[in-house]
Amino acid sequence: MAPNMNTHYTATAKALHWGIAVLIFGMLGLGFYMTGLSLSPTKLQIYSWHKWAGVTIFLLVLFRLAWRIGHRPPELPQHMGAIERFAAHAGHHLLYVLMLAIPLSGWLMSSAKGIQTVWFGVLPLPDLLDKDKALGDLLQTMHLSLNLILIAVLLGHIGAALKHHFFDKDDVLTRMLPRSRP
Amino acid sequence: MKRFAVALFSTLAFATAAHAAEYGKVLLEQSRIGFGYQQMGVSMDGSFKQFDGQLRFDPAAPEAASAVVEVELASIDTGSDEGDEEVAAKTWFNTAAFPKARFESTGVKALGGNSYEVAGKLTIKGTTRDVVVPATFTEQGGTGVFDGTLTIKRGDFSVGEGAWKAFDIVANDVSINFRIAAAAQ
Numbered sequence: 001m002a003p004n005m006n007t008h009y010t011a012t013a014k015a016l017h018w019g020i021a022v023l024i025f026g027m028l029g030l031g032f033y034m035t036g037l038s039l040s041p042t043k044l045q046i047y048s049w050h051k052w053a054g055v056t057i058f059l060l061v062l063f064r065l066a067w068r069i070g071h072r073p074p075e076l077p078q079h080m081g082a083i084e085r086f087a088a089h090a091g092h093h094l095l096y097v098l099m100l101a102i103p104l105s106g107w108l109m110s111s112a113k114g115i116q117t118v119w120f121g122v123l124p125l126p127d128l129l130d131k132d133k134a135l136g137d138l139l140q141t142m143h144l145s146l147n148l149i150l151i152a153v154l155l156g157h158i159g160a161a162l163k164h165h166f167f168d169k170d171d172v173l174t175r176m177l178p179r180s181r182p
Numbered sequence: 183m184k185r186f187a188v189a190l191f192s193t194l195a196f197a198t199a200a201h202a203a204e205y206g207k208v209l210l211e212q213s214r215i216g217f218g219y220q221q222m223g224v225s226m227d228g229s230f231k232q233f234d235g236q237l238r239f240d241p242a243a244p245e246a247a248s249a250v251v252e253v254e255l256a257s258i259d260t261g262s263d264e265g266d267e268e269v270a271a272k273t274w275f276n277t278a279a280f281p282k283a284r285f286e287s288t289g290v291k292a293l294g295g296n297s298y299e300v301a302g303k304l305t306i307k308g309t310t311r312d313v314v315v316p317a318t319f320t321e322q323g324g325t326g327v328f329d330g331t332l333t334i335k336r337g338d339f340s341v342g343e344g345a346w347k348a349f350d351i352v353a354n355d356v357s358i359n360f361r362i363a364a365a366a367q
Contacts, residue, residue: 039268041351048222114227114261121223131261
């Protein structure tokens with residue numbers, strides 16, 4: 001493999017990273033908030049928004065993966081040991097898997113609960129599952145569990161970025177910041 | 183004598199046919215009343231598990247037909263327990279005060295083929311409105327099957343008041359689809 005001379009992420013990669021980050025934090029807050037609401041027009045509206053945003057995140061993540069394959073990110077710092085490198089790669093892979101699996105589980109849950117997902121109220125997504133209450137409840141549990149795992153992995157992700165910045169004093173965090181230049 | 187026999191036979195055959203063709207007893211297990219509406223661009227549907235009806239229909243004399251259908255509103259299946267509870271409340275059906283919806287025909291018009299228009303009065307939540315229900319009728323081995331869809335406006339019957347009164351989340355149009363099967367008498 002050719003040596004990787006990239007020292008920073010592309011502007012597109014940064015925009016995707018931070019844009020998706022904002023959406024994910026918004027969605028986590030929205031998701032936990034909306035499930036506690038009693039039935040009202042507001043609740044139905046928020047659920048629709050949540051689904052629209054979920055589909056949007058899913059598509060952004062697909063684009064991000066394609067971009068990631070076409071644009072090699074900068075190498076990990078030299079000082080990192082084998083275990084740290086393994087943890088970094090595993091964490092990033094897990095984040096991608098979760099970012100795709102969570103919206104998928106939400107979409108399937110909605111189908112199983114008998115409610116089609118219609119992106120922005122305009123574009124209907126196919127229902128891959130027939131209405132099935134037990135399956136809907138199972139997918140709801142799965143959607144929640146995947147999100148709890150996501151929160152744990154995100155805490156690890158943020159913790160690792162801060163450790164790189166404040167303890168290792170390397171450029172792992174700064175090279176992803178919007179203002180940093182190659 | 184031969185002519186008499188033919189005439190008698192024809193009369194009997196006609197009488198038997200006419201008798202067999204009058205449909206009356208509603209077969210609940212083969213009947214269904216459902217509904218559909220739009221919720222923020224999403225097509226939703228549900229059904230009522232309990233209803234009853236009396237009808238009299240002879241395809242040879244449709245104008246003499248009559249039908250009464252009563253729907254137990256608390257038997258609604260919206261697809262979620264939360265939804266079922268909500269629509270029983272005062273803002274929706276107020277099932278405590280108005281447990282049943284009722285349709286009573288006032289006239290039946292044959293449109294040709296197997297199509298009919300059933301005019302009648304629909305009462306939901308204490309409001310009665312004139313409606314015209316388009317329906318088709320098919321005979322399947324001694325069973326008469328009426329299929330049709332009627333679109334009403336929930337606002338006309340004050341179904342969905344208060345916070346639900348606006349139609350931006352739950353649309354005003356509600357289509358009621360039915361299949362009523364009846365046995366020949």
